[in-house]
Amino acid sequence: MTGKTHIVGGIAASLAYAQFTNHDPIIMLGAGIIGALLPDICHSGSKIGRKFKLLSKLINMLFGHRTFTHSLLFLVIIATLLNAFTPNEAVKAGLLAGMVSHYILDMATKNGIKLLFPLSMTVRFPLTTRTGSKVESIVFSLLSLLSFYFGYEAFSYYL
Structure with a gap:
């Protein structure tokens, strides 16, 4: 999936999650966007x-694309680091929701992800699409609609 689709996926996921928590939706929104982009640090x-060119090239050289940074292991490491160093629950929840949305979206592509890294098994959905395809444009549009819906719900408290 392209960056814009991951961003809108992170927005939709973090705002949807905000519906079930008392966390600040603005903080969750920002963290969700960062979380939605973070797994692709492995792609320069x-x-x-x-x-972060140097870090990106180093991670890609060590692990390749859609392996370690697209795995449950990476998600657990990030969650552990967040618990140790980030007191704000909205930041933690938003970042992790964005990362999970990224994983789900990439599992909908033909290449899939190495969700169980270090195992070499590729995980993808039975129906997949290509990055940048018309199907991705439809997914982007649907996620945009969901973002507006969940955004309205999350921010109606403030209105």
Whole structure:
């Protein structure tokens, strides 16, 4: 999936999760976007990879694309680090919701992800699409609609 689809997926996931918590939706929204981009640190051409070129190239050289940073192991490591160093529950929840949305979206692509890394098994949905395809455009549109819906619900408290 492209960066814009991951971003809107992170927005939808974090705002949906905000419906079930008392966390600040604005903080969850920002953290959700970061979380949605974080797994692609392994790809130097990604939005986050271009910001952290050296780190991105190092991670890609060590693990490749859609392996370690797209795994449950990475998710658990990030969750552990967040619990140790981030007191704000909204930041933790938003970041993890964004990461999970990224994993789900990439499992809908033909290449899938190595969710159980270090095992080499690729995980993908039975129906997949190509990155940048018309199907991805439809997914982007649906996620945008969900983002508006959950955003309205989350922020109606403030209105």
